[in-house]
Every structure is written in structure tokens, then in C-alpha cells.
Amino acid sequence: LAKTTQPISMDSYEGQEVNITCSHNNIATNDYITWYQQFPSQGPRFIIQGYKTKVTNEVASLFIPADRKSSTLSLPRVSLSDTAVYYCLVGDNFNKFYFGSGTKLNVKP
């Protein structure tokens, strides 16, 4: 099962770049890597997805090394509103998107 491992929590300050790394040693050849963001009292929200190398959108960047056994979500210049739980998921037909506990990011002023 292509489960993931990510830090339980991280602290940062406004304006800093935040990098959250996720390990997925058993990723399968066809699996994509997807990150979701969840604010309190809301459902998870898709933020970025990639297969290899680097993906960038208006919210974040996703860096995936050649062996694809890990990935790093990069949030540029975070603000207080980026305080949330971030989940790293690897597409797995048998696992049906195991969310785990995610990484709780706390952005301080």
C-alpha cells in the first residue's frame, strides 16, 4: 500500500517560505501525488498534483525527485490564512486515498 509519511506539525512566520516533505517509498509507477489543504470546519481542498519533476500553480509548488519516493510542497511567503492541515496523498486504487493525519501548519505573525 502506497501510504505516506509527513511531519505531524510545523511552525512558520508570516512571509517565510514553507516546505513540507512527504515520504512515499512504495509509490507505484502509475501513481500521482496530490496535496490537499484543510481549514478548520471545512472539507479538504485540492491544491496541487504532480507525477514527476516540478509543478507550480498560483497557490504552491510541488517538487518530486527522480525516484519519486518523496515530494515537497512549497508554499511561498505564507500568511496567517495559510494556517491549516496539509495532506499528502498517493493515488492507490486499493487504498482509496489514504489521508493520514496530515501536517498541521501554524503560521505566526
Place this chain on the structure above:
Amino acid sequence: GAGVSQSPRYKVTKRGQDVALRCDPISGHVSLYWYRQALGQGPEFLTYFNYEAQQDKSGLPNDRFSAERPEGSISTLTIQRTEQRDSAMYRCASSSQRGIATNEKLFFGSGTQLSVL
């Protein structure tokens, strides 16, 4: 609709009662998922549908839990003879893909907070 809609937003019931939770997915979305989320934890998969067919129900905790999506759109998650341990946030998600693609993107509703007294 514009997003995934779940109702009711809150449901308080007494132990032993049956409850039905409703999910209205994004219009045209093929796949529909049910998750349960405990406080401080990530969503836990319960079951999912492609159109009206229930493809996987391996996450349903026991036979008191059931789900249906008879016309391939709105889905209902039913919990019979509720117990206090069933108290949780129940979330629905939908996807435009058929649930077998590993690059699937899920769109979640706001959930139904179930409290069993």
C-alpha cells in the same frame, strides 16, 4: 450545483435511532465518495460509487452502515441503530473521473456533523 452539498449540516440523534445523511455532488461528477473524519484526524474512507454502482464498501465499519446512489447523482449514507461511537463528521466528495484514475481530484462538501447522545 456549484459545489458538493451535504445535508443536514448538523444532526443530533439519540442512540438506537436511524439517520440518513445526504450528499448532492457537483453536477456531472461520476464518482462519489463517503469519508468519516474524527476530530484531529484525516478523513477515513468509507465507500465510493461510480455512477450508481457501489464499487467499494470496504471502509464501512459494520453492517449498520449502508449507502446508495440510485440514479447516479444524489447519495444517501444511512446508519441504523446509531451508537455513540458513530459520532463524527461525515464528508462526501465527488470527482469527474471514474474512481480508478490515480490522478483523481476530489471535491469535498462541508460535511454533516453527527452527534449521537
